[in-house]
Amino acid sequence: MNTVVVHWNIINHGGNFPAKRKGCSVTTSSETVCPPGTVITGKWQKNQYIVERLLGRGANGSVYLVYRRGHPDRYALKVGYDTLELQSEVNILRALNRQLPSSYFIEADDYKSVSGEAAFYVMRYVEGVQLHQFIRARGREWLGLVGLKLLERLSSLHSLGYIFGDLKPENVMVSPYGSVELIDYGGVSAPGRSVKQFTEWYDRGYWNAGSRTGDEAYDLFSFAVMCIQLLDEESLRGASAQLPQIRSVQDLEAVLRKSSQLKPYAAWLGRALGGGFANSREALNAWKKGVYARAVPRKRNKTPRWLQRSFFLSIVFAGAALYLFLKT
Numbered sequence: 001m002n003t004v005v006v007h008w009n010i011i012n013h014g015g016n017f018p019a020k021r022k023g024c025s026v027t028t029s030s031e032t033v034c035p036p037g038t039v040i041t042g043k044w045q046k047n048q049y050i051v052e053r054l055l056g057r058g059a060n061g062s063v064y065l066v067y068r069r070g071h072p073d074r075y076a077l078k079v080g081y082d083t084l085e086l087q088s089e090v091n092i093l094r095a096l097n098r099q100l101p102s103s104y105f106i107e108a109d110d111y112k113s114v115s116g117e118a119a120f121y122v123m124r125y126v127e128g129v130q131l132h133q134f135i136r137a138r139g140r141e142w143l144g145l146v147g148l149k150l151l152e153r154l155s156s157l158h159s160l161g162y163i164f165g166d167l168k169p170e171n172v173m174v175s176p177y178g179s180v181e182l183i184d185y186g187g188v189s190a191p192g193r194s195v196k197q198f199t200e201w202y203d204r205g206y207w208n209a210g211s212r213t214g215d216e217a218y219d220l221f222s223f224a225v226m227c228i229q230l231l232d233e234e235s236l237r238g239a240s241a242q243l244p245q246i247r248s249v250q251d252l253e254a255v256l257r258k259s260s261q262l263k264p265y266a267a268w269l270g271r272a273l274g275g276g277f278a279n280s281r282e283a284l285n286a287w288k289k290g291v292y293a294r295a296v297p298r299k300r301n302k303t304p305r306w307l308q309r310s311f312f313l314s315i316v317f318a319g320a321a322l323y324l325f326l327k328t
């Protein structure tokens with residue numbers, strides 16, 4: 001990324017924000033703090049983004065909900081703590097944009113604040129809530145559908161030649177209707193390369209269950225641990241309390257055997273934990289048939305009990321009448 005300078009201007013955005021603003025500042029921990037109302041102007045591309053609010057902070061940067069001046073749409077703008085890290089994320093997103101039908105990545109630029117320089121990029125704003133929040137609010141029975149949608153996403157990413165790497169509930173956004181989007185492409189790598197970014201619980205290496213080399217099975221392993229967490233977090237906590245040197249995938253398999261919440265998913269999850277799927281397409285098909293088809297409640301035309309009883313009695317009476325008729 002070229003080192004370019006972005007000017008931070010001060011505006012009064014509507015009546016919601018205080019009139020006087022200082023613009024973004026970089027803290028001692030290299031975090032960038034951009035108060036609502038700040039205008040971020042890319043020097044090279046000259047686009048102006050107005051900060052509405054902070055969406056979240058992660059290991060690589062802070063993400064803000066922004067408006068682009070002159071455009072009605074809202075975007076998510078990520079200000080990185082480390083320019084090189086952010087650049088590698090931008091490279092992946094640019095490559096994905098060329099291959100995916102709907103573009104996610106908008107543009108990248110750099111800025112200079114009063115206390116330092118940093119880079120940022122702009123992406124599509126994904127509305128919804130994080131996966132664990134969605135399941136907590138809507139109920140565990142939604143995992144069948146949401147899991148299906150997420151496996152579809154993973155499978156299409158894999159078919160483009162990428163491994164997601166850092167799959168965890170915080171990186172999965174779910175809309176009110178259960179559609180799913182992956183966010184945070186900072187951990188994406190090519191198959192066969194070391195996983196760049198991971199989070200302990202969801203990492204195959206953490207459970208001594210395989211390498212940290214990116215492959216489709218790595219993402220499926222993370223997906224399986226995530227399901228265990230969403231359905232029975234207490235048991236997962238228990239299993240992870242083992243000493244690191246003896247912690248193993250058998251601890252997770254024991255959870256699958258014991259937990260009643262996990263029962264409908266246990267066969268699929270066990271296979272994913274053991275690297276038993278040839279690829280994510282096969283895993284997706286198995287989820288469709290073995291989990292989703294059973295987990296989604298079906299409408300049943302249940303005949304009321306009183307009607308069943310009446311039908312039975314009418315058969316008895318009809319039989320008795322026929323018997324009497326034949327006898328006379």
Ligand SMILES: Nc1ncnc2c1ncn2[C@@H]1O[C@H](COP(=O)(O)OP(=O)(O)OP(=O)(O)O)[C@@H](O)[C@H]1O
Nearest residue numbers: 055056057058059060061063076124125126183184
């Ligand atoms: N495109 C987006 N749309 C909506 N919200 C987003 C978007 N991207 C990120 N966020 C929000 O910002 C938070 C932090 O973003 P992100 O996960 O990319 O940062 P990170 O530094 O890579 O995090 P991590 O520590 O998980 O690796 C997310 O948890 C999410 O709430």
